[in-house]
Amino acid sequence: MNEVTAFWILAAIAVIGALFAIRKRNLVHGVFSLLVFFAGLAGLFLLLLAEFIAVVQILVYAGAVGILILFAIMLTDRVTGKDAFRVTSRGSFWGTIIAASVFLVLLLPTIQEIPQVDNPSNSEEIVKQSTVKALGKKLIHPYVITLEILALLLTAALIGAVTAAQGGHPAKKKISIE
Amino acid sequence: MNLLGAGILKGMAVTLKNFIGSYFDKERLNTLEYMWQNDKSLPKRAGDYPKEEGEQLRPTTTVTNYSRNFPMLLHDDGEPMDTIRCVACQICERECPPQCIYIEKSDDKKERPGGKPQFYPATFDIDVSVCMSCQICVEVCPFDAIVMNSQFELSTPDRFNGLLLKRGDLLKSNQYYHKIHPEEAADRDKRIADDKAAKEAKKKAAEAAKEAKKKAAEAKAKSEAEANSKEESKDPSEPPQTSTEHNKEENTE
Amino acid sequence: MNWELIKDILLATVPLLVIFPTMFALTTWVERKALARIQNRIGPNKVGVPMSRYGGKLSLFGLGQPAADGIKMLFKENIVPTGADRLFHLLAPILSLIPAMLVLCFLPLNFPWLTDEQNSVKAFMLDGAVIFFFAITGLNTLAVFMAGWASRNKYSLLGGMRAIAQMVSYEIPLVLSAVVVVMTVGSLNAGEIAKSQDGWNWFVFSPWGLAAFIIFFIASLAETNRSPFDLPEAESEIIAGYFTEYSGFKFALFFLGEYIAMFAISGLAVTLFLGAGDGPGAEAYPSLKVIWFLAKICVLIGIMIWLRGTLPRLRVDQLMSFAWKFLMPLSILNIFITGFAWHAENNNEEYGFTIKAIIWTASLLILYLTAKGLDKVNRANIKPRTYQYGE
Numbered sequence: 172m173n174e175v176t177a178f179w180i181l182a183a184i185a186v187i188g189a190l191f192a193i194r195k196r197n198l199v200h201g202v203f204s205l206l207v208f209f210a211g212l213a214g215l216f217l218l219l220l221a222e223f224i225a226v227v228q229i230l231v232y233a234g235a236v237g238i239l240i241l242f243a244i245m246l247t248d249r250v251t252g253k254d255a256f257r258v259t260s261r262g263s264f265w266g267t268i269i270a271a272s273v274f275l276v277l278l279l280p281t282i283q284e285i286p287q288v289d290n291p292s293n294s295e296e297i298v299k300q301s302t303v304k305a306l307g308k309k310l311i312h313p314y315v316i317t318l319e320i321l322a323l324l325l326t327a328a329l330i331g332a333v334t335a336a337q338g339g340h341p342a343k344k345k346i347s348i349e
Numbered sequence: 350m351n352l353l354g355a356g357i358l359k360g361m362a363v364t365l366k367n368f369i370g371s372y373f374d375k376e377r378l379n380t381l382e383y384m385w386q387n388d389k390s391l392p393k394r395a396g397d398y399p400k401e402e403g404e405q406l407r408p409t410t411t412v413t414n415y416s417r418n419f420p421m422l423l424h425d426d427g428e429p430m431d432t433i434r435c436v437a438c439q440i441c442e443r444e445c446p447p448q449c450i451y452i453e454k455s456d457d458k459k460e461r462p463g464g465k466p467q468f469y470p471a472t473f474d475i476d477v478s479v480c481m482s483c484q485i486c487v488e489v490c491p492f493d494a495i496v497m498n499s500q501f502e503l504s505t506p507d508r509f510n511g512l513l514l515k516r517g518d519l520l521k522s523n524q525y526y527h528k529i530h531p532e533e534a535a536d537r538d539k540r541i542a543d544d545k546a547a548k549e550a551k552k553k554a555a556e557a558a559k560e561a562k563k564k565a566a567e568a569k570a571k572s573e574a575e576a577n578s579k580e581e582s583k584d585p586s587e588p589p590q591t592s593t594e595h596n597k598e599e600n601t602e
Numbered sequence: 603m604n605w606e607l608i609k610d611i612l613l614a615t616v617p618l619l620v621i622f623p624t625m626f627a628l629t630t631w632v633e634r635k636a637l638a639r640i641q642n643r644i645g646p647n648k649v650g651v652p653m654s655r656y657g658g659k660l661s662l663f664g665l666g667q668p669a670a671d672g673i674k675m676l677f678k679e680n681i682v683p684t685g686a687d688r689l690f691h692l693l694a695p696i697l698s699l700i701p702a703m704l705v706l707c708f709l710p711l712n713f714p715w716l717t718d719e720q721n722s723v724k725a726f727m728l729d730g731a732v733i734f735f736f737a738i739t740g741l742n743t744l745a746v747f748m749a750g751w752a753s754r755n756k757y758s759l760l761g762g763m764r765a766i767a768q769m770v771s772y773e774i775p776l777v778l779s780a781v782v783v784v785m786t787v788g789s790l791n792a793g794e795i796a797k798s799q800d801g802w803n804w805f806v807f808s809p810w811g812l813a814a815f816i817i818f819f820i821a822s823l824a825e826t827n828r829s830p831f832d833l834p835e836a837e838s839e840i841i842a843g844y845f846t847e848y849s850g851f852k853f854a855l856f857f858l859g860e861y862i863a864m865f866a867i868s869g870l871a872v873t874l875f876l877g878a879g880d881g882p883g884a885e886a887y888p889s890l891k892v893i894w895f896l897a898k899i900c901v902l903i904g905i906m907i908w909l910r911g912t913l914p915r916l917r918v919d920q921l922m923s924f925a926w927k928f929l930m931p932l933s934i935l936n937i938f939i940t941g942f943a944w945h946a947e948n949n950n951e952e953y954g955f956t957i958k959a960i961i962w963t964a965s966l967l968i969l970y971l972t973a974k975g976l977d978k979v980n981r982a983n984i985k986p987r988t989y990q991y992g993e
Contacts, residue, residue, distance in 0.1 A: 199751055203690075206744065226733050234740035238766055241747055245763060303729045303790050353974050357913065364640045364912045371639045378642055 177218055185211030202240050209233040223303045414530055417497035419477045420450075420486055421526075422470075422519040425462065429520045430469070432462060434494035437470040441486035441495055449479035450486065473516040477503060493537055499529050617713055618706045621896070626861040627668035633907045634667070640911035675854035683754060683847050690752035695848065695855035698745035701738045702862035708735050709869040710796040710878055714889035731792040732784060735870055736777055739825065742863060743769045746834060746844050749856070753847035761843025764918065765827065765834035771922060772824035772831075775929035779814040779821065782940045783874045796878030801885070804877035809966040810940045813973075815875040817933050819902070822867040824925070826860060828906050830913035833921060868902040869895070920984070928976050935972055939965045 188208030195201040209232040216225035310318055371377050420441075425432040437454040453472035460466050486495050498521065505511030527534040631646065638645030649666035682691055708731040728734055743766055750762020783805050784790055787798045805811035824831035835843035845856050872878060876898050879891025916924070943961045950957045 199690075203744075203748070222728055222734075223730050226730050226737050230733065230737035230740065234737060234743075235770075238743060238747075238770060241744075242766065303733075304788075353970065353977060360912045361908060364908065367642055368636065368639045368911075371642050378644065 174218060178215070181211050181214040181218065184208075185215065198244050199241070202237060202244065205240070206233050206237045209237070223306055414532060416499045417484060418482060418499055418501045419480050419497070419503070419514070420475060420484075420495050420519070421498040421500075421521045422473060422516070423494055423496055423523055423526055424520055425523055427462065429517075429522070431459070433469055433520065434492050435470050435473065436467040436492055436494070437473075438491070440489050440491070444485050444489045446483060446485060447479045447481055449476045449481075450474070451476075470516060473519060475514045475519060476512060477514055478508070478512040493541055496526055496530075496533075496537070613715065614713075615707065618711070619703070622703075622706055622862055622865050623858065625865060625896075625900075626858055627672070629861060629903060630671065630857075631665060631667050632904075633910075635664070636904075636907050637911050640908075672854070675851055678850035678853075680850040680852065681847070685754040686847065687752040687754070690748050691847070692852070694745050694749035694752055695852045695859065697748060698742055699855050699859035699862065701741040701745075702859045702866055705735055705738050705866045706862070706869070708732075708792055709866070709895075710792045710873055711869075711895055712879060712888065712891050714892065728791070730790045732780060732790045732795070732870075732874070735792075735866075736773070736780070739863065739867065740769070740773060742825075742859070745859070749848070750844035753844070755847050757840040757842075758844050758846045760840045761834045761836075761846070764840075765844060767918075768824055768827075768831065768833060768921060768925075771925040772821045772929075775817050775925060775933045776821035776825060778930070778933035778937060779817040780870075780874055781937055782810055782814040785937070785940055786944060792873050796873055796880075799877040800880050802877070802880065804880065805875045808943075809962055809969060810936050810943060811875055813932070813936050813969045814940075815871065817929050817936070818871055818875065819905075821925075821929060822871060823906065823909070824921070826864045826867055828864065829910040830916050831921060832915060833918060836915055838915075864903060864906065865899055868899045868906075871902060872898040923980060923983070927980050928973075931976060932969070932973055936969065939968060 185208050188204045188206075188211055191204035192201050192208060195204060209228060213225045213228040213233070216222070216228055367377070423434050424430075425434065437452055439452050439454070442448075442450045442452045451472065451474040452470050455469045455471040457468075458466035459469050482497070484497055487497055503512070523534070523538075527538075635645040646664035646667040649664050649670045650662050651660040651666065682688055708728070746765040746769075747762045750758040750760075750765070753759075783795060786805070787795050789795060789798075799805060806815045823829075827834050833839075833843075835845065840846075845853055848856060872895060879895045881890065881894035881897075884890045884894055943965055946961050947958060
């Protein structure tokens with residue numbers, strides 16, 4: 172058993188999970204298949220020795236995002252998952268084209284990087300750069316502005332969400348808990 | 350200024366004191382150790398446990414006067430089936446939340462001491478594996494026929510028939526009830542006696558009232574007859590009462 | 603096949619699978635005994651080794667109780683509600699056990715039969731072990747939700763929802779208090795964090811470390827659904843919460859998962875704050891380290907049991923406001939204080955003891971006064987609860 176076998180197993184898990192997530196009628200089943208997909212992806216990252224990315228994949232996607240989706244589902248009345256309705260998108264043609272183009276845009280830089288990875292000396296360098304410590308230093312030194320702007324964006328989103336959830340100006344709307 | 354978290358530490362000190370104290374101070378222990386008796390084997394059915402004496406199998410197990418476990422049927426002094434209080438009205442069967450009571454009404458009526466002939470339960474079963482000891486049957490019974498027993502030694506090897514208490518298992522004398530729940534039984538007996546006395550008094554009063562009414566009616570009829578005979582001599586065209594009543598109503602409005 | 607690697611992995615993982623379930627069995631007995639004694643009862647003292655058919659036996663203070671419980675659980679009927687989602691109902695207990703077990707591998711337990719080399723190549727000595735720990739324990743929430751949802755029972759669902767809300771809220775102070783240690787050591791590797799505390803240099807022995815440890819311990823109680831934060835399984839309110847519909851061995855798996863998670867998170871607390879395997883004699887005899895580590899875990903578990911016997915359960919609103927309005931601001935402040943103190947200590951080494959004393963008193967005062975103030979503000983906001991229908 173080598174890396175290639177592991178890759179194919181993990182890839183199969185991820186693809187099957189993703190397919191189930193799309194095709195399942197039961198919302199909760201769909202979410203859990205999505206989580207399986209995330210876990211498979213985390214495994215793929217681990218296989219690439221990018222352990223920090225793998226951790227973040229589990230922490231943020233399988234942990235936080237999955238629970239958020241579950242929360243959203245619990246707040247709807249489709250909790251039981253018994254409904255026989257089916258989500259069908261009307262503009263599936265354009266949707267496919269947009270998804271494919273996004274995928275290509277993401278894929279192209281990756282393909283360009285392949286010759287560098289094939290070089291053994293280079294791949295070692297890449298692994299060394301992707302340790303937690305190196306990543307942390309990079310985040311603080313060259314990319315600190317980006318990090319801060321992202322943090323600000325997330326905070327703004329959070330405050331926006333709170334405001335939206337409260338429904339209007341909090342001072343005007345009197346909230347009484349009885 | 351209170352130290353932050355001092356309440357938690359105080360509580361922890363209390364529990365620690367209890368924890369250590371329970372090893373040294375036997376007085377603290379509020380339970381008694383269960384004594385094993387190897388010479389007695391478990392009865393086959395829950396109903397086969399000692400009944401009338403209120404005797405417990407294990408000498409050390411105690412029940413208080415206020416403990417309750419499963420219902421029992423009361424009978425007064427005399428043969429159990431002759432003096433059973435239950436008249437198979439099936440109120441308890443209908444009210445029982447987990448529906449653990451099964452009653453079959455008898456076809457014939459039976460003479461009761463100091464009362465009319467009544468129906469009696471041909472079958473009265475309580476499935477104690479279902480019963481939740483809520484005491485609702487006791488609350489609803491209009492005849493004080495069902496009360497709670499404190500017998501708890503009911504384990505049997507048979508899960509189905511063994512835990513089904515039959516009429517014979519459930520029947521207990523009023524004396525036994527007095528023995529296990531003295532205060533409650535005294536209260537109940539007093540209430541029954543009071544009710545009975547009140548009923549008697551009411552009956553008497555009703556009879557007296559009937560008598561009085563009869564007399565009054567006779568007297569009234571007499572007087573009315575007299576009045577009629579008088580009024581007939583007067584002018585009978587205008588009834589004055591109705592108009593005054595009408596005015597009164599308008600005023601109040 | 604790389605037999606050497608497989609041997610190494612087995613040597614590293616099998617002891618974990620032996621030690622912790624054994625500790626679980628003993629802990630259930632200890633917990634029942636201790637709670638009984640706290641309530642002035644005797645507790646389980648009968649189950650032992652029967653010597654003959656007609657009585658006469660070795661009761662050993664009821665030490666046979668865990669075995670009896672296990673046998674009972676094994677042979678109990680497995681009941682699945684008619685309306686339940688059968689697959690998820692089966693998967694949930696397994697999913698609750700796996701993260702708890704997996705996370706044990708990240709603890710820096712240096713077994714004496716492992717050479718240093720094996721320890722360093724040990725399958726799970728990852729660079730980001732601490733963050734991996736949090737990521738994987740977070741998955742426990744999903745199992746709880748899965749159980750609550752799959753049972754198709756209102757109480758189970760309520761328990762699942764409570765569990766999610768509680769765990770999401772308490773994850774934040776938990777991680778933020780661990781950040782303090784990670785910042786000071788400069789590594790996410792559990793082994794390195796353990797090594798940096800050798801020689802009584804534990805993190806609890808500093809004001810910020812103490813504050814972080816207390817926050818971490820409280821949050822870990824909530825994370826593992828221990829009393830007084832056992833709202834997801836509150837018997838008096840929602841029967842048994844998410845495992846209302848579980849019986850037999852599935853219930854036992856839940857039980858096991860819960861206790862293993864307790865051990866794991868106590869192990870992390872020991873690693874981060876209590877000096878991991880450090881203790882008297884650990885320098886001279888490195889094999890003592892494992893024993894010290896396990897002993898510290900046991901002490902923390904003992905405190906958890908003690909607290910369970912002492913404190914009543916919190917209300918849902920109290921639980922939430924405690925996490926968001928007390929623990930979270932305090933842990934964020936603690937991070938700032940740690941940063942300042944670390945810089946002040948490292949940049950003014952010539953003043954030595956004086957600067958250290960000043961920093962320590964100042965940070966202790968600031969932390970305590972802030973906690974006190976937060977407490978006061980929160981208490982002012984808590985009004986007696988009014989009920990819509992009850993009187």
